[in-house]
Amino acid sequence: MADVLSVGVNLEAFAQAIGAIQALRSSVSRVFDCLKDGMQNKETLEGREKAFIAHFQDHLHSVNRDLNELERLSNLVGKPSENHPLHNSGLLSLDPVQDKTPLYSQLLQAYKWSNKLQYHAGLASGLLNQQSLKRSANQMGVSAKRRPKAQPTTLVLPPQYVDDVISRIDRMFPEMSIHLSRPNGTSAMLLVTLGKVLKVIVVMRSLFIDRTIVKGYNENVYTEDGKLDIWSKSNYQVFQKVTDHATTALLHYQLPQMPDVVVRSFMTWLRSYIKLFQAPCQRCGKFLQDGLPPTWRDFRTLEAFHDTCRQ
Amino acid sequence: MGVTCVSQMPVAEGKSVQQTVELLTRKLELLGAEKQGTFCVDCETYHTAASTMGSQGQAGKLMYVMHNSEYPLSCFALFENGPCLIADANFDVLMVKLKGFFQNAKANKIETRGTRYQYCDFLVKVGTVTMGPSARGISVEVEYGPCVVASDCWNLLLEFLQSFLGSHNPGAPAVFGNRHDGVYGPADTMAQYMELFNKIRKQQQVVD
Numbered sequence: 001m002a003d004v005l006s007v008g009v010n011l012e013a014f015a016q017a018i019g020a021i022q023a024l025r026s027s028v029s030r031v032f033d034c035l036k037d038g039m040q041n042k043e044t045l046e047g048r049e050k051a052f053i054a055h056f057q058d059h060l061h062s063v064n065r066d067l068n069e070l071e072r073l074s075n076l077v078g079k080p081s082e083n084h085p086l087h088n089s090g091l092l093s094l095d096p097v098q099d100k101t102p103l104y105s106q107l108l109q110a111y112k113w114s115n116k117l118q119y120h121a122g123l124a125s126g127l128l129n130q131q132s133l134k135r136s137a138n139q140m141g142v143s144a145k146r147r148p149k150a151q152p153t154t155l156v157l158p159p160q161y162v163d164d165v166i167s168r169i170d171r172m173f174p175e176m177s178i179h180l181s182r183p184n185g186t187s188a189m190l191l192v193t194l195g196k197v198l199k200v201i202v203v204m205r206s207l208f209i210d211r212t213i214v215k216g217y218n219e220n221v222y223t224e225d226g227k228l229d230i231w232s233k234s235n236y237q238v239f240q241k242v243t244d245h246a247t248t249a250l251l252h253y254q255l256p257q258m259p260d261v262v263v264r265s266f267m268t269w270l271r272s273y274i275k276l277f278q279a280p281c282q283r284c285g286k287f288l289q290d291g292l293p294p295t296w297r298d299f300r301t302l303e304a305f306h307d308t309c310r311q
Numbered sequence: 312m313g314v315t316c317v318s319q320m321p322v323a324e325g326k327s328v329q330q331t332v333e334l335l336t337r338k339l340e341l342l343g344a345e346k347q348g349t350f351c352v353d354c355e356t357y358h359t360a361a362s363t364m365g366s367q368g369q370a371g372k373l374m375y376v377m378h379n380s381e382y383p384l385s386c387f388a389l390f391e392n393g394p395c396l397i398a399d400a401n402f403d404v405l406m407v408k409l410k411g412f413f414q415n416a417k418a419n420k421i422e423t424r425g426t427r428y429q430y431c432d433f434l435v436k437v438g439t440v441t442m443g444p445s446a447r448g449i450s451v452e453v454e455y456g457p458c459v460v461a462s463d464c465w466n467l468l469l470e471f472l473q474s475f476l477g478s479h480n481p482g483a484p485a486v487f488g489n490r491h492d493g494v495y496g497p498a499d500t501m502a503q504y505m506e507l508f509n510k511i512r513k514q515q516q517v518v519d
């Protein structure tokens with residue numbers, strides 16, 4: 001309500017200022033009229049020039065006067081919009097049909113939200129810069145956003161380099177076979193088969209892993225037209241859970257300067273699922289909890305835990 | 312399909328087959344398992360016809376022809392400890408044509424029927440085994456869908472079985488030991504049912 005009042009007080013000056021604007025406009029058009037009409041008929045050439053210059057000066061003076069008047073009035077009007085944190089958009093609060101168009105309250109909320117976001121992003125970036133070599137899973141949202149920005153150069157690695165890194169990893173783990181294909185241009189897609197336990201579809205962008213889906217060894221990983229199916233999830237709850245954990249792992253293993261190390265770390269972690277059905281939980285000692293085997297693998301020790309048994 | 316374990320559940324003391332089945336299914340429902348229709352596995356026995364036997368008078372081999380509602384379009388033909396043939400369902404018609412070589416021992420027909428339950432990635436089938444008009448025993452089948460290698464998940468299966476079988480402790484099925492790293496298949500399940508049925512045929516008839 002304070003906004004409404006402060007505008008109301010200055011309404012008179014406002015009306016005068018509008019009048020002054022009109023005056024200024026007409027005096028400006030008079031200047032141009034005068035220029036358009038040119039020199040009027042007078043006996044002598046000198047007389048004609050003098051009269052024209054005098055007219056022109058008069059008109060310019062009146063423009064000057066009107067402009068000064070407008071400036072004076074505009075000071076009286078004040079700048080209500082500047083007092084408002086939302087500047088001119090604050091005037092939306094004057095809209096009488098609040099119920100139909102709750103723009104203003106939405107705007108306020110968006111403003112608060114973006115303020116908070118900026119604040120938290122600032123904090124997170126401070127923390128991340130302190131430990132640039134390792135990113136914690138706790139700041140997933142922010143860090144995921146930062147990732148593409150932080151490494152613009154490594155996104156344009158030659159495909160041959162990516163092939164080399166992947167084939168080296170493939171040779172590293174005998175129980176794991178990696179098949180690389182590029183169905184959509186330069187981005188590679190991997191089909192990782194881990195023993196007779198599971199299959200993983202890995203969608204890469206250069207050497208960065210964008211998306212990963214874990215499915216059962218006996219599940220179909222291709223669409224009807226023979227392409228890798230990167231969208232549908234596994235029919236089994238255990239692999240849906242492992243998919244979630246693998247996505248978390250992608251955010252955990254981060255080393256912006258050395259993307260090949262990241263891929264290798266991820267694959268090493270993934271390989272620990274070779275004992276998905278054979279390893280009891282390291283905390284409760286059981287195989288099953290709510291019908292699921294220990295689906296979590298510690299990022300450091302690779303030990304098996306139930307989702308709810310990990311720290 | 313995943314790895315499957317078929318075992319016989321002994322009838323609880325002082326209870327009938329029907330009561331024991333109800334006890335089991337109630338335990339499953341308490342665990343959180345959801346009912347998902349019914350199932351049926353049947354088995355017919357064929358003798359090698361006398362005309363084809365060798366002059367030495369050796370006993371003819373028995374062949375079992377089985378059906379499983381999980382595979383409605385297939386028919387399974389098994390020899391004890393022998394190969395398993397998976398054929399189209401109209402294999403039965405062929406067997407009628409072959410009656411000069413294989414004779415159906417109709418009195419030996421045995422089957423199990425019951426309810427399917429889904430619990431997480433497990434599929435549980437508790438069935439009443441009947442031969443002719445009488446209930447002869449209880450079959451419990453547990454399939455763990457995500458896994459394809461039997462030896463990988465036996466401990467996990469056992470833990471699950473014990474969560475509703477109580478004190479009864481089923482041993483690992485013989486087929487689990489046959490091939491250590493092989494991929495488990497439907498024929499392995501049928502072999503387990505064949506063994507279960509053979510065992511029940513030899514047992515004393517249970518009074519129900």
Ligand SMILES: [Zn+2]
Nearest residue numbers: 281284306309
């Ligand atoms: Zn646990």
